[in-house]
Amino acid sequence: MTASPKVSTRFADADGVRVFYREAGDPQAPVMLLLHGFPTSSHQFRHLIPQLAGHFRVIAPDLPGFGFTEVPAARQYTYTFDNLATTLGAFVDALGLERYAMYVFDYGAPTGLRLAVAHPERVTGLVSQNGNAYLDGLGDAxxxxxxxxxxxxxxxxxxxxxxxxxxxxxxxQYLHGVADPDSVEPESYTLDAALLERPGNKDIQLDLFLDYANNLKRYPDFQAFFRQAQVPTLVIWGRNDPFFIPPGAEAFRRDNPGAVVELLDTGHFALETHGPYIGQRILDVIAR
Incomplete structure (x- = not known):
């Protein structure tokens, strides 16, 4: 039997925040940075990390306000996407990551793409799984x-x-648009909901809901990065996502005609139902 890659859980001090992250793979391998969305954490990548670890050094942090990352009260953190990106940048620097591909999902997209705009020379590839960067992609929800x-x-x-x-x-959010809801592991949404109940966390999330409007103002910057960098790109979305709809996926080809775009018959959390397939497509498009 082939042993599964070891996945380690660690903390790194960055920007006055104690950032929790999961890591697996050869430390000398190319880096794949996995960036989660709302209301989840690096836990959403629990199955994907071992699949990618044979090809990448996989690193999946919890953003401030999510998962097990600790933000000291004395830090007086203001929860905006600019600040999430600043903390992510400090985290990347703390780990000495000079080059990396990025997997962005939901909130991970405006956070990670700010990092890409600031340091385009570092980005080797991009996977967007329902990670929006176009007005076309905003659904009625x-x-x-x-x-x-x-x-x-x-x-x-x-x-x-x-x-x-x-x-x-x-x-x-996990089950909408999913053909077989019983295929979604209940610990996923149960853990997310439990962490939302921490004192003060709901106000953090409501502050981020309000600040999300500023992400739309950054879309032209993100799109300029796509045009100028032309990195290998896989856009793989659940077509039944009520938040980020298929035109947002197709729009990536406007700025990067070489982007591979695939729509899957599932919802927002496509990894929950199509994880092995998404992992294989990442290897096909990015690892090559």
């Missing part, structure tokens, strides 16, 4: 958030709180 952007009132903030920040809301 954004309507309550858009209302919050237009009028950041306590009432609109409460609407998002009541819709999203509980177990049933998290479970819906």
């Amino acid at each position: 954004w309507a309550p958030t858009r209302q919050y952007w237009a009028e950041p009132s306590a009432a609109n903030r409460q609407v998002l709180h009541d819709a999203m920040l509980h177990l049933e809301g998290t479970k819906w």
Whole structure:
């Protein structure tokens, strides 16, 4: 029997934050940086990491406000995507990562793409799994958030709180658009929902919902990176995602005609239902 690659869990001090991360693979191998989304953490890559570790040094951090990363109260952290990207950049520097491919999903896209814009020479490849960078990709499910952007009132903030920040809301994100809901491991959405219940965390998430509007202003910068860098790119999305819809995936070809775009019959958390296939396509497109 072939032994599975060892996956280590560690912490790194970066930007005044104790960043939790998972790592596997040969330390001398090319780096693959896995960047999670809302409301999850590096736990979403628990099956993908061993699959990629034979080809990459795989590193998957938990962003501030998520998973097991610790942000000291004395740090007085302000939860914006600019600040998440600053902490991610400090984390990458703390680990001495000079070159890396990136897998971006959901929140991982605006966070990781800020890093790519700041240091395009470091990026060797890109995987976008429902990681949006185009206005075309914003689905109707954004309507309550858009209302919050237009009028950041306590009432609109409460609407998002009541819709999203509980177990049933998290479970819906995992299961919507999935042909066989029983194929999704319940520990995924259960862990995410449990971590949302930490004191103060729901306010962190609501602050990020509001700040997400600033990501749309950065889309032209992200698209300029795609045009100028032309790195090997795999865009592989769940076509039934209510948040990031298929036109956002197809749009990547406008700026990088060589991008490989695939739409899968699943929802937002495509790794939960199509993990082995996505892992193989990463090896086909990026590892080569």
